[in-house]
Amino acid sequence: MPKRVVILGAGYAGLVTALELRKNATPEDTEVILVNKHNYHQLVTQLHELGAGAKSDTSARIMIEPVIRNKYITLIKDHVESIDPKEKRVRLSQQELSYDYLVVALGSETEYFGIPGLKEHSFILKSINQARLLRTHIERCFAEYHYTRDESLLTFVVGGAGFSGIELVGEFADRMPVLCEENNIPLDKVKLFNVEAAPSILPGFDKELVERAEKSLTERGVKFLVGVPIVQVEPGKVHLKNGDVIATQTLVWTGGVRGNQIVIDAGFETEPRGRAKVNEYLQALGYEDVYIIGDSCFIINEETGRPYPPTAQIAGQMGTAVGKYLFADLRGGTKEPFKPQIMGSIASLGRKDAIAKIGKNYQATGRFAYIVKDMSKLRYLAKIGAVIKKA
Amino acid sequence: MPKRVVILGAGYAGLVTALELRKNATPEDTEVILVNKHNYHQLVTQLHELGAGAKSDTSARIMIEPVIRNKYITLIKDHVESIDPKEKRVRLSQQELSYDYLVVALGSETEYFGIPGLKEHSFILKSINQARLLRTHIERCFAEYHYTRDESLLTFVVGGAGFSGIELVGEFADRMPVLCEENNIPLDKVKLFNVEAAPSILPGFDKELVERAEKSLTERGVKFLVGVPIVQVEPGKVHLKNGDVIATQTLVWTGGVRGNQIVIDAGFETEPRGRAKVNEYLQALGYEDVYIIGDSCFIINEETGRPYPPTAQIAGQMGTAVGKYLFADLRGGTKEPFKPQIMGSIASLGRKDAIAKIGKNYQATGRFAYIVKDMSKLRYLAKIGAVIKKA
Known part of the structure; x- marks a missing residue:
């Protein structure tokens, strides 16, 4: 038996x-x-690409059945x-x-750390379905801006500057010029904030890499608010501990x-x-x-x-x-x-840049680090025997 | 001079x-x-295709400059x-x-005939920008349904069953199965209403064609509410004169x-x-x-x-x-x-069907009528000398 x-x-x-x-x-x-x-395996490490709209939903969805076929594994959905x-x-x-x-x-x-309104009025990025909601919401914000000229529609706040938060804000930074062009809106109308309660972004990365990431993202329009906890969220408004209020229709919470x-x-x-x-x-x-x-x-x-x-x-x-x-x-x-x-950790910073810590003593930045990150995804897909489809 | x-x-x-x-x-x-x-000419007769998401925005946008080049016409945007x-x-x-x-x-x-709330809480389809807002809104509704299971997100109401209303509801009928599949939602969750105050749809068309259109659309899931004026609109609710209330996040007004x-x-x-x-x-x-x-x-x-x-x-x-x-x-x-x-009038009924009245005595239906409609668009583009790009 x-x-x-x-x-x-x-x-x-x-x-x-x-x-x-x-x-x-x-x-x-x-x-x-x-x-x-679900009947699919989700590449949750890629969801920031979907949420920003840089890649299609299918690029992070591996159907399970072909992966377990002929292996005597019963899938119950x-x-x-x-x-x-x-x-x-x-x-x-x-x-x-x-x-x-x-x-x-x-x-x-x-x-959510009990922060009032945070759960009710934020997006999260833990599934493909959530990524799709974020993507479609952002596209609708751009479309709606034509009529209301409400600047909160073009203000995007990422809560949390750990790994997930930084990767998402990197995708946003690269995606915004594309959305602006499609919607015929000047890029300078877009505001992109990354809010972090801790005193620094990317805990666990070396100082040099953190500075490199900050520079890369700041140059592409990201404004970092570091050491500033979010204390309350209402529809359309993020309240910070320093008393500032950010008017936004889009808060993505990656902070816990x-x-x-x-x-x-x-x-x-x-x-x-x-x-x-x-x-x-x-x-x-x-x-x-x-x-x-x-x-x-x-x-x-x-x-x-x-x-x-x-x-x-x-x-x-x-x-x-x-x-x-x-x-x-x-x-x-x-x-x-x-x-x-x-083996190391690699944080992508949008479509063309990344920072990587490889082993204990090596680090890499830029296009090379980004390619290493992509390779690690391919290596994983090969390991589980998933067919690699072009996204 | x-x-x-x-x-x-x-x-x-x-x-x-x-x-x-x-x-x-x-x-x-x-x-x-x-x-x-704008610096582009809009094919407003095609906006129903964009609003439903069947075609891209560029398919209805003809850049003006190439059309007037070397013709001594000054364009002021x-x-x-x-x-x-x-x-x-x-x-x-x-x-x-x-x-x-x-x-x-x-x-x-x-x-808007002074109907309370109608202007504030409805979409219209008179420009590419408005079509984009409608399209992105609908995509977001599908994405959001995963979380709230709020059926009003999958209930779509087109107000007005004239030419524009019928063409839009036809596109919707063909688009819904695609959106359902992309979002992994059963098609029977979607409700599609066409509400018209007048006693019949498509005034001006012959009775035979009207019945043909009704049949084609009803078979694809459209529910017609004819002779029923909209009397009030609130966020999430359309009130009808017969006392019914439709819970919907999407009312598109084509009725006047x-x-x-x-x-x-x-x-x-x-x-x-x-x-x-x-x-x-x-x-x-x-x-x-x-x-x-x-x-x-x-x-x-x-x-x-x-x-x-x-x-x-x-x-x-x-x-x-x-x-x-x-x-x-x-x-x-x-x-x-x-x-x-x-010359005649042709109303498309989605991606593959149409009804046409040609001259005074001829009528056509089905795929043939649809192709005639497409040809009349191409004929127009050739007339104004617009380069025809594949959509």
Whole structure:
């Protein structure tokens, strides 16, 4: 009788887990069920390109079926409602599933820090559908400006200057001249703000790269408001702690992530931001049959004493590791504790520029760094066996 | 010393006037100044295609400069503010112009019949910019539906079932399946209404063609509410006289046209809907040096005793006539009274169907009629010498 492995979420972590497990486990050993709310895998690291309108929705959508075809992986397209780890059951909106082993890879949610009005009156960029809403909203703002001449329609605010915020504002900076030309509006009517509560943009990057990014973006019209928290949001208005009010119809919030509510509700041990605590094998504390990976968990970098940031890079590595751990669980065998290999981080700054930290000692900027970023996406697509279509 | 002819508006009537006049009048006779608020000529008969998103904005935009190149026509890109026919002067927003002869071809405006909220909460389709606003709004409605599941986002109401209303609702009917597929929304969530106060759709068409149009559109999901006036519009709600309320985020008003306010303010004699009264040579009553043509004027069909509807076909014929009249004014010569030649009328019903009345006795439907409509557009473009680009 094969053991049933249920994997919740077909993001970077979940999809790689399923594929890695199937490299070794046969259908006689194991039944693999992958649960995802869409029938496609989303390249969430590319959503800033979609949200700004630089690329089409299909460029970030990998259909799952061709990737898992002939691999004995069952895809269930459904929403996860709750997990009962004591009963070893998962409730979906259309059915219930029991499991022998569970992999929770449900990603993260947005943290709004209780800022009044922020959730209600901001866009976020965690799915293709949200990116499409942002893109169509911006195009409508440009079209509407012809009639009302309301300058708040051409004022765009990105909240948060971490990785996601910087990449988005970079895309915006490159997209605005195109939208202005299409709509016959002078570029100097557009205002582009990046608001960050922390004292600097891009925490974790070296000072030199941060300055390089700031210069590149400032030259293309981005105005940085750093060390200035957002304190309240109303329709059409963003209130800052320094008393300033920005009149805008478009606030995109990239300023916070927290764990998945389903993980918290299931009773797994979590840190204050709701990400699950896991052991060195990425198992939920107290549950050897449950792995929690990707943005849903948190692990500490022993060198710095601080948690690793939630990235696609680490999520994919966790997927590979858990694919192997599960095979050891099923067949017996030893497990190596998980240790992320940080190859580097690359933040794109629009269509032609990027900053990259490669390994511990190297850095790169400009067109070269941008190409490296594109290559890392292609490398990932090749790894999961996704056909590469031209966007 | 050449005489100065000022033409206000480079729509069908104004542009054809300038080109026709220049077939005969030399720069020594005549200075020709064409005033238009854009540097492009708009194919307003195609705007329903743009508004629904079936074709790109550029397909309805003919740049004026290449059309008038080497023809000694001066294009002034400016808004007309007022006309003083006694002083023979025109005030633009950036300058004033005096004239020897004036051609007023400023088109029509939308008639809202004093229905409360209609102007404030509806879209209209009289320019490319307005079509773009409608298109981007609809795309945003689909994107937003993913989050709110608010059915009013997928409910579309076209007010008016005349020519423009029917053509638009036909485009909508063909566009909705595409938008549904792109957004992964079942087509049966979309509601498409055409609301008309008069007892029938398409006044002026034969009963047989009207029934054919109704059938074609009903089969593609259009719901007709005929004989039901709109009595009030609020944000998100259209109130009908029968007490029904349609919850919608998208009302497009095509139900009324009236003359141009600038013509009224200049003191020209007008009929109650503000269209200028003109003599048999299309001259403003009491002003032999002013021609008022296109949708800005009205002329009576002596056979029926009713005014001709404002159409591109008649506007173009008026342009040709006035080009000749002006040459007669400048050089001397006889003028023939203006008499429109109604070749027929064709209403498209989406991307593949149309109904056509050709001459007095012929009618056509289906794909053939649609092709005739497309040909009449190409014929017009060839006539004005516009380069035909693939849309």
